[in-house]
Amino acid sequence: MASYLKMPKLSDTMSEGTLVKWLKKPGDPVAVDEDIAEVETDKATMTMPSFEEGVLHTIYVKEGETVALGAALALILSEGEEPPAEAGKAPGGETTAGSPAPKPEAPAATPAVAVAAASAPASATVAAPASARLKASPLARKIAKEKGVDLARVAGSGPGGRIVKKDVENAPATGGGGGSLGLLPAAAAKPDLSVPLTGMRRVIAARLLESKTTIPHFYLNIEIDTEPLMSLREQVNAASTANGGPKYTVNDFIMRATVLATGSVPEVNGSFQGDSILYHGETHLSVAVAIEDGLVTPVIRSAQSKSIRELAVELKELAVRARDKKLTPNEMTGGTITLSNLGAFGIGHFDAIINPPQAAILAIGTITKQPVVNAQNQIVPGQRMWIGMSCDHRVIDGAVGARFLSELKRFLETPVLLVS
């Protein structure tokens, strides 16, 4: 019987989808689970399987068009079936009964964890969009890496602007600070450029606007003495690498400290639900990872039961796949508290925007050497790091947040607790 293929919900924050490419054309037979189109959601580009068997009769949505969840994409008929009278046009934007499309302003009413677990289609595959690819030959890339040339600043002379060997050989190195700027040819005036939003940029815009305008944020900061942490890290890494184990980053220790502090002050691990507050039984740690054209927050699930080693390995693996745009939607949803670390960029301290429906986000700054006053009232060289915390005041009061940060400080300044 005639059935309409509709824009499915491929991730729990998805409210609309862009039809990237039809993999079938009218007249083609389709089988259940056979890939029929590529759809870009807010998170990734996925292939969409058909839920019906039959023949693709009419396509209603052109490649590149964005439509709401549940909108009819195409008409599928059984073999030999006559099309219904109204086959020429798409039926109204009805949504599938039983699964209303959530608007981006309203996070799913059920706990995010449960939603994520149930909603990811098993057959979804994630493809990396090709648009932002820098075209350069393998040899050009190798030479650029060795010479410290930033390929983004090199004009390619090959076919389609591809950067080839001689372009890189003629380019000045850009590594090593601003001094090289003088070597660049006088910058030509560049025209303004209007770039359409990608699905990811759209979801960042919607969710962070919602967060910053509807959540009453307040901000706390605490200074951490990182000397004990740095010296312990040195010992741990020496021992670990001697046995062929991994090297731990400062961030790995902070992840573990965050999880332990959340255990001490579980009130921060909650979500505001309108007429209730949901306190999560487990800590699912979201970690912000910057990628080529945006930001994703992969989630380390049940982080409270993981050792620093397990946390480190899992984050490393998630970050690699995040940069390759290979994360599945359920690996990016269901976190209960978020960690954002800009220390590597030399940022001293900053305030982050809460990642709803969570109630807190931590903002980690860089470690600096500075004069400090020791217990003997002497000024000595020391190492310090600032951690900021943004809290949803509907869930977390000032004193609760402060208790959490002081627990975090205690763990980081007694770092042996992190590895025991």
Next chain:
Amino acid sequence: MASYDLIVIGGGPAGYVGAIRAAQLGKKVACIENDRAGGTCLNWGCIPTKALIKNADLYLTMRDKAAEFGLSFDNLGYDWSKVIGRSRGVSDKLAGGIEFLFKKNKVDYLRGIGSLAGSSPSGGNKVTVTDAEGKTEAHDAKHVLLATGCKARDLPFLKFDGKRVLNARDAMTLPEQPKEMLIIGAGAIGVEFAYFYNAFGTKVTLVEMMDHLLPVEDTDVSVALEKSFKKQGIHFLLATKTTAAAVTDGGVELTVEPAKGGESVVLKGDVCLVAVGVGAILPGGADKLELTDRGYVKTNDRYQTNLPGVSAAGDLIGPPWLAHVASFEAIHAVESMFDPKHKSKKVDVFPGCTYCHPEVASVGLTERACKEKGIAVKIGKFPFQASGRALASGDPEGFVKLIYGEKYGELLGAHIIGAEATELIAEMGLAITLEATYEELENTIHAHPTLSEAIHEATSDAFGHAIHL
């Protein structure tokens, strides 16, 4: 009298390709050809000789390898006129194909001799066509592309006569098979004819001035080919120059001596093929055309000659004299003509193929050239003797030799000798054009069992991790 955007003089791989490209760009085009569409390549070069080579391959397989494959038959023989006839038939068929392409692309095909005849009142060039009956017609052309090609060069003491002293064109249409053949020059042409005639039982002697057969190829490849030719019974004298010749009623006598000097020897044969190189064929009215010191038409980066509105492409602008290079040049010449923004490319990387058995194919730099340029390299080699597919086919002769830059691991040169080498080389050309490094080659899965696995293994060998060596 007609007026054209472009008149192409010459209908070979440069001329017909340039004419069709211009027609695709919406231009009004004529192509003048005095002989047969398709030029030397299709009528008197690449194609008919490949037909002959296939005959030789088949005959040798049946004669020498049938027993190995468990096949037996009596009275294996051949009919020489049919061997030659099949080759001519293939050319005829393809020449007809080019005329069809002209029609399809609305290119006017003018039969006759094309000549430059000064500038036209409209500011372009005048071109005349003189047909077989001597009737001359003049046309106007905004642009002219010279693609008249080259013809074989003879020696001062050994002039072509078509009977005893042969060029390649004569050698591929001999009505009777000679018993003994002398060949001067062991480049691709000399080597291919040596293989072909030897296969059918002619006693062949090759004379080459340089130290090796196929002297432009990597020396390892030349040495391997020399071993194989010796086994096949082909005689060759390397580092030997021909100093004198005599043509008699009974045949040809060559006086040869070591290139470095020494005692001379006289060689005798029924016929002598002279394959020492080619010289440019200039169209009529070309006296003001600037030439290089070796007599080829001089062109700039956009394939323009010194005459306004006149460009040139193909063999007549100098080596390499290869059909695929000529076509490439013609496309760039035509695009440069009609699109001032076109980034014209001169030929730098091109494959070279020789279709004897074992086949020889190469692209990029030889090991010798890398040494001369002082480039540090890593070299990998894989013999077909270790290839499952080659053994299964009963043809394990030869090897793949790949040359990578030491510092960045980019592919610099590929040299293949063995069955299907000329087909295998395409991947190597793509790799060099894309500036691929050994990592891309190694990360490309090559199907098993194929000869192409040897490319993968030679790559691994260059970096010390070949599996099957």
